[in-house]
Amino acid sequence: MMRVTVRVMGNLIGIIGCNSFVIKLDKNATIHDLLKKISELHGEKFKKEVLNQEGKGLAPRYKILINGKNIKTMDYFDTVLENGQTIHIMPPVAGG
Known part of the structure; x- marks a missing residue:
């Protein structure tokens, strides 16, 4: 098992109820696994907000960063997460 910290902004704070939480995942879990687990914990509203219509990619209006690095420059949903x-x-x- 490993633990990662998830921080959210914008509409997601209202959906999840906080701006930061720690989640336990199996070793070698991916971004896809993380999003699936968050969807299980926080419901369909999270899934519909963050994923595209097919549910297989990120909604265009969202970005996911791992330690400040965009997953689009990594292995996208197949990016393997590490403890911490x-x-x-x-x-x-x-802004404006």
């Missing part, structure tokens, strides 16, 4: 990492799930930030 911090994962940010966040919508694009805009």
Whole structure:
């Protein structure tokens, strides 16, 4: 087993009820496994918000970072997580 810290922003705070939590995963778990577990814990609303319509990719408005690095520059949903990492799930930030 391993533990990772998940931090969320925007609409996800309301869906999950907090902006940060620690989650236990099996060794060699991937981003896909993490999102599946969060969906099981926090319901269909999380899944519909974060995943694309097919449920097989990230909704275009969201980014996932592992220790500050975008998963799109890694192995995307197949990126293997390591104990102690911090994962940010966040919508694009805009200002004006």
